[in-house]
Amino acid sequence: MTHTAVKTLTQLAKHDEFIQRHIGPDAAETAAMLQELGVDSIEQLIAQTVPQSIRLPKPLAIGDSRTEVDALAYLKAAASKNKMYKSYIGMGYHPTLTPHVILRNVLENPGWYTAYTPYQPEIAQGRLESLLNFQQLSLDLTGMELASASLLDEATAAAEAMALAKRVTKSKSNLYFIADDVHPQTIDVVKTRAEMFGFDIVVGKANEAAEQDVFGALLQYPTTNGDIRNDSALIAALQAKKAIVAVATDPMALMLLKAPGELGADVVLGSMQRFGVPMAFGGPHAAFFATRDAYKRSMPGRIIGVSKDRRGNQALRMAMQTREQHIRREKANSNICTAQVLLANIASFYAVYHGPQGLKDIAGRIHRSADIFAAGLKAKGVALVNSHWFDTVTFKVADRAAVVARALAAGVNLRTDVADSLAVSFSEATQAGDIAQLFDIVLGAGHGLDVNALDAQIVANGSTSIPADLVRTSAVLSHPVFNQYHSETEILRYIKKLENKDLALNHSMISLGSCTMKLNATAEMIPITWPEFASLHPFVPRDQAEGYYQMINELGDWLVNITGYDNISMQPNSGAQGEYAGMVAIRKYHESRGEGHRNICLIPVSAHGTNPATAAMTNYEVVLVDCDKSGNIDMADLKAKAAEVGDRLAAIMVTYPSTHGVFEETIAELCEVIHSYGGQVYMDGANMNAQVGLTSPGFIGSDVSHLNLHKTFCIPHGGGGPGMGPIGVKSHLAPFLPNHAVVKIDGTGASNGAVSAAPFGSAGILPISWMYIAMMGSEGLKQATEFAILNANYVAKKLNPHFPVLYVGTHGRVAHECIIDIRPLKEASGITEMDIAKRLMDFGYHSPTMSFPVAGTLMIEPTESESKAELDKFIEAMTTIRAEIAKVEAGEWTVDNNPLAYAPHTMADILDPSWDRAYERTYAAFPAQFVAENKFWPTVTRIDDVYGDRNLMCSCPSPEAYR
Incomplete structure (x- = not known):
């Protein structure tokens, strides 16, 4: 009789270790891969791969790995140290109400958060449509001609606007003007960027801008203290001197205010945070950036454009700047190579769900709250700094310190950085009881004000807090997409329809070299939606953010240890x-x-x-x-x-x-x-x-x-x-x-x-990395690296007979990725790396990185998270494709009539009654047995990039165009 060894309690607990959940290959698969590579152990493979002269002399000092339960409990205890005060600080950050249908089905859905940048648009039509909606939202709100698919935040978008101004202006000036009522963090970032570029900066009163010879100017509308000012004459005066004028603005305010484009702005930018994206201690948030069509070649970031596929169907793809940095390098418009896609999608769905009337109601409610508060203060003789406002009221009180103390005692944050004043910014989360509490804080007990009575008074007499010449009269969000998905059933189905068009990590391996598309574990994602992390304003007093500081400092210490540096900036x-x-x-x-x-x-x-x-x-x-x-x-x-x-x-x-x-x-x-x-x-x-x-x-x-x-x-x-x-x-x-x-x-x-x-x-996503490191520990992190190298070398070894691996180290090993050379095949057959990339979609795979860093190649990075079984399926896909290329080489298929030339194959292709191709329909769609078990259908076939750039269209097409 065989006796199974009895495990200790510690050994039994190993079953719950996160390390084995994160690393794909099990013991048997590991042994098989090592045997294929001709080594006895991972240690031997690493010795052949990483030069001994740079190997660390001692292990990392992160500590032991923690279970998911233990790590979450520890982080929850840290998060609980954050004080959940009501914040009226504003300055571009506002409490928001993320619709739960969007929270669950977008932010918390790996179908949306594990996808990659849509460089392969045929399998990214869902998020491309959502981003096109974001661009349409930006265009409608700003009144401009061209919008991007998002930038990193409002301040860096303002810095990009300054750089664009210098590129396109005809002015010889080196001076850039910033109005002193722009948000202070924006002024800070723009000044840093200007110093690096060698631009001179002047910060002054907005009405003084045209008195100087400047190449550009940045204005804020509404201003940081809440004032609303018609700057159309100022903008015209600046433009008469060849200056380019950028306006930073609040998208929610633009539901009620005249669009900056109608005031003459050249660039309009801001943060879409209050469109359903939590404050998250400062980010991540999607910035919007819109400008004139004439400046499209100087736009920073990504633009989604409308094109057509091989069958003539409408199809979306990234236009013009698709890989600008890799093409133009030091002459690129910007070094920003991605966007804030997930956050832009949340904001986009928020607008689709609420629609124009719902958004006007939200904006109206925010504005009414400010009106009521201002009316109450004026009734009690409190001096207001701004006579016009959308959501922010700045005021002066004699007992400023006492008011601030009462606010903090009540769990409320006012804006306190305005010289000798206080400010309150209202949000969609503000309720009547909150306004009453603010009266108690500012005026003390016994003020006698009644919120409902003040509201009725404003309804009866009307509001003049938005100047008559700045009230919005132009249509907004009239496209059908913003007017048909207002029930939860409809928006849920729309979100799902778009998700189904996209390939993400929850379907198959994404082997993009240099991009490290690894497991984003569910346990790592859970803390980002905890209110203690999601709902904090970035400018709260430090004692209200102790949990954040603890998490950030611990993560920083770990990263210092991992990198061998002495300090880190988050x-x-x-x-x-x-x-x-x-x-x-x-x-x-x-x-x-x-x-x-x-x-x-x-x-x-x-x-x-x-x-x-x-x-x-x-x-x-x-x-x-x-x-x-x-x-x-x-x-x-x-x-x-x-x-x-x-x-x-x-x-x-x-x-x-x-x-x-x-x-x-x-x-x-x-x-x-x-x-x-x-x-x-x-x-x-x-x-x-x-x-x-x-x-x-x-x-x-x-x-x-x-x-x-x-x-x-x-x-x-x-x-x-x-x-x-x-x-x-x-x-x-x-x-x-x-x-x-x-x-x-x-x-x-x-x-x-x-x-x-x-x-x-973007502090709100730092808990993800904290959780990963805590659950992996010193040993797990090292194992992750070792298995990334193991998986890459296994793939390289198996593919090398079919697609030569271009570069290897001294001992014939690759690092965590490998480059396979397609150029000889292209010369022999006419089949390109693009053809291979598109054919991989028929197998349910995203292409490896294409033509970077060497033209005519594919760079493959499998990561440590993929099992041998998944690697073998990918290898089977690639070797099947190699056999298809061989048929072209042999003349069995022509270079323009083969599965690679027509790839990817859509359902419409397969059902087309006029099939006249040199291969069978079933083979086109199901080239391997594993494909039939889990088929991903691209919704468009090969997209015509040239047509899209020659006929640039970056807004939502009409319904007729879809039909």
């Missing part, structure tokens, strides 16, 4: 912003040492396109460094160029492992060379998933890195955003990390400017 709210913040720190460091003349940034030709774009944003001149035939940085060329620029060398921006998917053995030497000339080493964090627990940027010798928390640390991609890009730095760069005009940040220079609107960027 402010950058995307990878691109992280790059920018890191390069700003480098530039300020050099300037502090009297070496501001350093203006050269070396960048390998294999680098991400955002790298040269970021270097240009800090006014650095880019000098490219060659790679050798093995894909490694050419050290001879590096040394020659470093010597040539000498004391002008500011930095190098390098990715490690390289974008070519290899651990280069000269990386430590590279750092030494750059340092010997006084330069700094910026290590792009895109490939940190191959480093964690094995090596680290700080240990290797670099000075600063951004971390893509939406890659390595499990924040989901959200269909193209949100992201988080905190930066780690060595101690000498710590004094140059970003600070903030409203909330001062410890550990950095007091005078440093901000790079994002909120002090901790």
Whole structure:
């Protein structure tokens, strides 16, 4: 009789370990993959892959892994330290009521949050339609001609508006004007950006703007203190002097106010946060950005356009700027390579669900609350600072300190940063009882005011708080999409219809190289909707956010340990912003040492396109460094160029492992060379998933890195955003990390400017990375890296006989990703990497990264979260495609009549009675047995990109166009 060993309590508890839930391969699959690779253990594979000279001498100090239950309980206890006061602070952040149908079916739905940026539009038609709705919403509200699919936040959108102004203006001026009643955090971010570009800034009274020779100006409407001002004459006067005028605005106010486009604005921007997106201690939130059609080639970010597919059906895709940074590099309009797609989708559905009348009612309720409050204050002799308002009333009281004390005692936050005044901003969450409480706070007990009586008085007499010449008269949201989904049944079905058009991680592996599409575990996602994290205003007093500070500090300490750096900033709210913040720190460091003349940034030709774009944003001149035939940085060329620029060398921006998917053995030497000339080493964090627990940027010798928390640390991609890009730095760069005009940040220079609107960027999604690290622990994080490398090498080994792997390391190994070369096949058959990408959709797979970093290739990154079974299905898909290419090579199929040329195949294709193709219908749709078990149907076939750009249309088509 065989006796099974009796497990201890500790051994039994191992069943609940998160590590085994996160890492895909089980013990048997691991053994089989190791055998395929000809190694006895993962340790042996890692020894052949990661140079010993950069291996960490000791384990990470994160601690033991925690179960999902334990980690959630700990984080809930931390969150409970946040004080849930009612916030009337405003400044672009407002309590909002996310419709539960959108909360559950979009924000909490992996079908929406695990999708990737829609570079493959045939399998992204759902989120593309939702983003087109967002653009239409932006156009209707702003009165402009062209809108983007969202930017990172209002402040960075304002900075992008300044950069656009400089690109398109005919003015020779170097001076940019900012009205002093713009939100302070926006002024802060724009000033930082201007300093890096070398622009001069003047902040002054709005009515003084046209008195100066400026290339552009930024105004706020309504202003930060709530005032509403008709700036049409000012805008015209500025434009007469060739200036470009940007207006930052509140989208909810624009339901009642005349559109800025009707006032003459050139650019209109703002945050769509109050369209159903929680405050979340500052983000993530979708900014909107709209401008004139004439400036479309200078727009930052993403634009969704309408095109057609091969069958002539309407189809959506990203227009023009699809991969701008990778094409234009340092000449790109911006380094922003994604958007805030998930948040833009929430705002879009919020508008669709409420419709124009519902939104007008919400805006009207907000405005009425402000009217009632103002009427009550005036009745009691309180002086109002602004005579007009939408939602914000600023006022003066003699006993300011006593009022603030009463507010805090009542669990209420007023805006207190306005000089010798107080302000209150109302929201859709405001109720009559809240107004009554505010009267008690401001006026003290016994004031005798009655909210309902004041309301009746306003109804009877009318309101003049919006000037008559600024009352909106133009139509808004007249498109059918905003007028037919107002019941929960209808909006639920609409959300589901769009979701069904999109391929996300909840269907199959997304093997995008350099993008790390790994498991975003449900337990990691749960805390982001807890009210303690979701409902906090970013500018509350610190003692109300102790839970946030605890979580942020613990996460920061872990990331410092993981990266080998000394300090970290959580402010950058995307990878691109992280790059920018890191390069700003480098530039300020050099300037502090009297070496501001350093203006050269070396960048390998294999680098991400955002790298040269970021270097240009800090006014650095880019000098490219060659790679050798093995894909490694050419050290001879590096040394020659470093010597040539000498004391002008500011930095190098390098990715490690390289974008070519290899651990280069000269990386430590590279750092030494750059340092010997006084330069700094910026290590792009895109490939940190191959480093964690094995090596680290700080240990290797670099000075600063951004971390893509939406890659390595499990924040989901959200269909193209949100992201988080905190930066780690060595101690000498710590004094140059970003600070903030409203909330001062410890550990950095007091005078440093901000790079994002909120002090901790998109703080609301940091609990995801906290949960991931807590549940993985030191050992789990290291295992994740090891299995990412194992899975990549297994895929490379199995595909290499069919698609040659372009680059390998000294021992024939790849890092956590590999590049397969399609160019020889293209030459022999005429089949392209694009054809392979589209044919993979018929197998239910998203394409690997296409033609980056080498044209004519595919870059594959399977991550640690995929099992061998899933890898084998992907390998089967790729080898089947190789056999199809062989038939083209052999002449059995022609280059224009084969499954790859016609891919992807829609249901309409398969049911078409005039089928005249050289292959069977069933084979087109079901090329492998596993496909039939879980078929994903693309809803459009191959999209005509050229047609879409030549006939640019970036608004919702008419229903007739759909039909």
